[in-house]
Amino acid sequence: MNVCVFIGIGGECLGTFCSVLCPDNVSVDSLNTRYVLRWDWPHESAVNQTVTFTVQYLAHHLKYWTSMCVDVLEHRCDFTAAELHYLALYLLRVRANTSQRSSGWVQIRFCPDKHAALGPPSSVRLRSVKGHLEIIITDPVTSSNQSMKTLLDNNLRYLIQYWRRSEEPKVSVLSLGSAAANNVVMLTDLDRQTWYCVRVQSRYDFYNKISVFSDTHCTRTEGQMPYWQIFLYFLISLLLSFLLVVLLSFCCYKMFTLLKNTFCPAIQLPDHIQETDTDIRELKKADIDISADILCVYYSTVPVKSLDIFPFVCPNI
DSSP states (O other), rough: OOOOOOSSSEEEOOOOEESSSSOOOEEEEEEEEEEEEEEEEEEGGOOOOOOEEEEEEETTTSSEEEEEEEESSSSEEEEEGGGOOTTEEEEEEEEEEEEEBBBOOEEEEHHHHSSSOOOSSEEEEEEEEETTTEEEOOOOBBBTTTTGGGGTTTTTEEEEEEEESOOOOOOEEEETTTTGGGGGGOOOSTTTEEEEEEEEEEEEETTTEEEEEOOOOEEEEOSSOHHHHHHHHHHHHHHHHHHHHHHHHHHHHHHHHHHHHHHSSOOOOHHHHHHHHHHHHHHHHHHHHHHHHHHHEEEEEEEEGGGGTOOOOOOOO
């Protein structure tokens, strides 16, 4: 026979000696009005047995327990459909069951107003208006899509963090109280034509509840761009254009050189070929001189009348 002892914070096991081990580490995962009871149970303690779990709850002003999950195999039970009153105090309990026996009950106290986690805004929208940034925040909602403000007596407020997108997030915060109309806030004194990012956090100060931040949203402010920024962009574009022209000129030069070397290579003849070419030119020059000498001898032996066809001046020999 096993000793049934509850190990956990804020709970107790009812029943001292049990034939089935009690569930362990019982806790509630909650967000706004969504509640899920979870627990652990050692599988090795049940050999060849099917173990199920039963979960019940009791309001502090009632006398009878209400079953929420009966003979379930999962180690969880969703209480969202029970529509627990947000300001009430409840006892939640769970036990393990086999076909013949049951463990003792393990119960915890749960007050949604105190213990349930608060969620971030359900949506955050940005709109640029004449150089300013308008932030529209939608309240976190319950499981029935109602605003959480209705459960918190309008004591819900928001912490807004914003920064330039080109920079790391800074602690530039703006607190939006519950009295703000329609959850709309306007960020002023911003740079024109600049991207800004925003994220929002929900807060409930009575129980010091702080939600995680919402998703980050970014947009760009409108307005006339400063003259110095226009001049800077002009200089940058001019420099880029100059570099592009230089690059294209260099590429064209390299391409022309490549084509020239490919189709009209500058080939340097070997020395022995160059010497042979020089000898051939000298031989041709010598043949011309010899031919001239022969012609002059012929001219001197032939009668002058027969050479009236063309005049020829013979060099002095």
